[in-house]
Amino acid sequence: MFDGEPGAAFEDEVVIRRLRFTAEDTGFAVVDADRGGDDVVLVGTLAHLEERERVRIEGIWADDKRFGMQVKVRVAESVPPSGEEALLAYLKRVKHIGLGRAGRLLDRYGDDVLFAIDQDPAAAFRIAGLNPKRVNEAIRSWNALRSTRALHLLLAPHGLAWLVPRIAAEYGDRAHDVVRSRPYELTSVFGVGFAIADTIARAAGVPRDSIGRTRAAVIHVLTEAERDGSTCLPVPDLATSAAKLLGGPAPDAALLQDMFAAEQIVLVQDATVLWAYRPPTAKLEAELADTIRRLREAEPVLEPAHLPGPAPAVPATAGGVSPGATGELIPAPEQWAAVEAAFASRLSIVTGGPGTGKTATIRLICAAAKAQRASIALVAPTGRAARRMAESTGMDASTIHSALGWIPGQGPTKDEIDADLLVVDETSMANLELLVTLLRAVGDEMHVVLVGDADQLAPVGAGKPFAELVATKVVPVAELTHIFRQAAGSMIVRGAHAVRKGEPPSFVAGENLRRDLFLIERTDPQQALDEIESLVTQRLPAHYGVDPLTDIQVFAPIYRGALGIDAINTRLRHALNSRGEQVLGGRLRIGDKLMLSGRNLHELGLMNGTMLRLLEHRDEKLIVTADGMLVELPEEEAPRLQLAYACSIHKGQGIELPVAIVVAHPAAGPYFLRREMLYTAMTRAKVATLVVGTRQVVARAAATPDTSRRFSRLGVRLAEG
Numbered sequence: 001m002f003d004g005e006p007g008a009a010f011e012d013e014v015v016i017r018r019l020r021f022t023a024e025d026t027g028f029a030v031v032d033a034d035r036g037g038d039d040v041v042l043v044g045t046l047a048h049l050e051e052r053e054r055v056r057i058e059g060i061w062a063d064d065k066r067f068g069m070q071v072k073v074r075v076a077e078s079v080p081p082s083g084e085e086a087l088l089a090y091l092k093r094v095k096h097i098g099l100g101r102a103g104r105l106l107d108r109y110g111d112d113v114l115f116a117i118d119q120d121p122a123a124a125f126r127i128a129g130l131n132p133k134r135v136n137e138a139i140r141s142w143n144a145l146r147s148t149r150a151l152h153l154l155l156a157p158h159g160l161a162w163l164v165p166r167i168a169a170e171y172g173d174r175a176h177d178v179v180r181s182r183p184y185e186l187t188s189v190f191g192v193g194f195a196i197a198d199t200i201a202r203a204a205g206v207p208r209d210s211i212g213r214t215r216a217a218v219i220h221v222l223t224e225a226e227r228d229g230s231t232c233l234p235v236p237d238l239a240t241s242a243a244k245l246l247g248g249p250a251p252d253a254a255l256l257q258d259m260f261a262a263e264q265i266v267l268v269q270d271a272t273v274l275w276a277y278r279p280p281t282a283k284l285e286a287e288l289a290d291t292i293r294r295l296r297e298a299e300p301v302l303e304p305a306h307l308p309g310p311a312p313a314v315p316a317t318a319g320g321v322s323p324g325a326t327g328e329l330i331p332a333p334e335q336w337a338a339v340e341a342a343f344a345s346r347l348s349i350v351t352g353g354p355g356t357g358k359t360a361t362i363r364l365i366c367a368a369a370k371a372q373r374a375s376i377a378l379v380a381p382t383g384r385a386a387r388r389m390a391e392s393t394g395m396d397a398s399t400i401h402s403a404l405g406w407i408p409g410q411g412p413t414k415d416e417i418d419a420d421l422l423v424v425d426e427t428s429m430a431n432l433e434l435l436v437t438l439l440r441a442v443g444d445e446m447h448v449v450l451v452g453d454a455d456q457l458a459p460v461g462a463g464k465p466f467a468e469l470v471a472t473k474v475v476p477v478a479e480l481t482h483i484f485r486q487a488a489g490s491m492i493v494r495g496a497h498a499v500r501k502g503e504p505p506s507f508v509a510g511e512n513l514r515r516d517l518f519l520i521e522r523t524d525p526q527q528a529l530d531e532i533e534s535l536v537t538q539r540l541p542a543h544y545g546v547d548p549l550t551d552i553q554v555f556a557p558i559y560r561g562a563l564g565i566d567a568i569n570t571r572l573r574h575a576l577n578s579r580g581e582q583v584l585g586g587r588l589r590i591g592d593k594l595m596l597s598g599r600n601l602h603e604l605g606l607m608n609g610t611m612l613r614l615l616e617h618r619d620e621k622l623i624v625t626a627d628g629m630l631v632e633l634p635e636e637e638a639p640r641l642q643l644a645y646a647c648s649i650h651k652g653q654g655i656e657l658p659v660a661i662v663v664a665h666p667a668a669g670p671y672f673l674r675r676e677m678l679y680t681a682m683t684r685a686k687v688a689t690l691v692v693g694t695r696q697v698v699a700r701a702a703a704t705p706d707t708s709r710r711f712s713r714l715g716v717r718l719a720e721g
Contacts, residue, residue: 595641
């Protein structure tokens with residue numbers, strides 16, 4: 001084994017012996033290689049490499065505590081095969097060319113064998129002894145092999161070699177020519193950033209003022225807007241952003257009209273604004289508006305709900321209902337209206353903040369449906385929300401994806417959900433695409449009730465349909481505003497409702513208030529980080545009897561910086577799991593608190609944002625626990641796992657647990673912390689919420705709404721209808 005000094009540069013040619021671990025979606029790999037007889041372990045974006053391939057490597061030596069010396073690779077470029085052994089190995093990869101025929105080709109053409117085959121592959125393979133049918137098959141194999149190598153040469157210098165299999169599958173043997181001639185397709189088809197695609201294009205000789213470059217910039221800006229939550233952009237905003245990206249003139253009206261004619265974008269003129277969409281998103285938004293109009297205009301199928309007795313003027317209990325003279329549960333007026341609307345309209349909405357009885361309203365709606373023997377389907381966007389729904393109703397509940405029979409890579413397999421009544425909880429977490437997909441499975445006689453908190457953080461992805469439906473009131477909306485007695489005694493609930501109004505929460509415990517909301521003011525970032533570590537690891541577990549890993553969650557608005565998510569994760573992992581056994585190159589440790597990010601694993605019951613605990617690594621499986629379930633996770637999913645001692649508020653919006661710590665500090669992106677984020681983070685806790693930071697940042701966040709940053713025309717479409 002050859003060891004370099006940690007931090008020293010590594011630059012040499014190696015021969016790949018074995019790919020020990022690969023992740024196809026990111027291209028990360030751990031590779032055993034041979035460097036002149038010495039064993040070398042390589043880590044990096046190396047999944048495109050093949051055994052016995054010769055590769056030029058540039059990187060840095062690093063000392064891993066478990067696996068020893070490794071080379072963290074920055075550049076990995078395939079070296080054209082040379083020498084008898086390498087050429088024979090390469091030729092044997094061609095279909096129907098075994099060792100004997102490879103030797104025959106090498107004897108005929110010598111070191112120029114690859115060039116000779118490129119010049120006339122049919123003649124070369126006939127010389128190798130193949131019949132006409134096999135010659136054609138060998139030519140196709142050769143073209144694919146050479147295309148793949150050309151793609152490597154194009155993409156590897158930019159760290160994109162892991163995309164080679166996906167691009168080859170998309171374009172076939174001419175993939176390298178497509179990338180050379182249309183490099184900007186990488187941005188829309190494969191999610192490559194514009195800057196990288198632009199670098200590849202410039203290297204291929206594409207001029208800065210090419211129309212293809214400008215069109216790609218337009219598509220990229222719209223795609224990024226969707227990631228930020230918008231479904232569309234005003235054309236002036238689009239043009240300004242595209243000009244910044246291009247570093248030159250903005251796309252003009254003629255180019256945008258040409259893109260519209262070519263169905264690359266959709267343009268819609270309002271009374272005063274011209275809007276631009278990506279076509280799939282415009283189609284989704286129009287479909288959702290049409291579906292809502294159809295449900296709004298459809299006649300109800302279920303019988304009107306029969307509710308007990310007159311509703312009391314002031315509800316008396318925490319559950320959102322109060323007992324009548326006969327002991328039956330009587331809904332409050334707002335809840336009564338929600339139940340009536342659920343049966344009088346094919347689509348209705350229930351919304352309200354914490355403590356206003358949304359869960360009790362769901363129970364009432366279900367009880368009224370059971371009274372007339374109607375079948376009920378309960379769904380929620382996440383597994384955690386579905387389990388809460390099941391626990392609170394005593395009925396089966398599932399994720400939306402499970403109810404639709406979702407298969408990864410294929411999509412929904414159920415055309416229609418089998419139920420008379422569909423109740424969707426936590427609908428505020430559903431983006432445009434998810435809500436459209438769900439409503440496609442609503443039958444001609446089904447009633448639908450959407451339940452959620454319109455003031456919570458908008459969903460990840462394009463659109464905020466639940467909040468827009470609440471705002472437009474095109475279908476019956478029951479707004480629950482009364483805070484019930486037990487909830488009203490919570491400082492968290494009182495503070496959350498203050499934030500909803502744009503006011504800072506009070507951290508002073510008044511009479512008859514349960515002290516469950518705290519502000520710990522620390523102006524120095526290091527002291528704030530020390531405070532978070534102390535709270536999570538010692539004081540909160542001792543005071544509340546909670547587990548620091550499963551019962552406490554730290555939320556922060558940004559990843560970088562002294563109080564960013566990354567810094568907090570590093571500190572808390574060191575404090576809580578410094579001795580955890582390192583696995584998969586040391587990125588993960590047994591005992592780590594993790595989150596599944598960027599992917600739903602429906603077949604395993606794990607959704608994007610699911611919290612996990614890594615228990616064991618064996619037989620190429622990661623054994624994790626998720627909400628009390630043991631799950632075997634394939635090793636290739638490891639790149640999707642992020643440390644989650646701290647997480648972003650967006651990724652944690654489906655979490656509910658005993659204690660939440662919210663970072664609201666000038667060193668933690670105060671301009672990123674806004675009203676909906678603060679409100680959502682505060683309401684994740686059932687026992688206590690602690691805000692670490694400054695009163696000024698909290699007040700600024702409460703006063704600054706985030707809604708204006710998302711563009712959508714769903715409300716306009718509904719109003720037009």
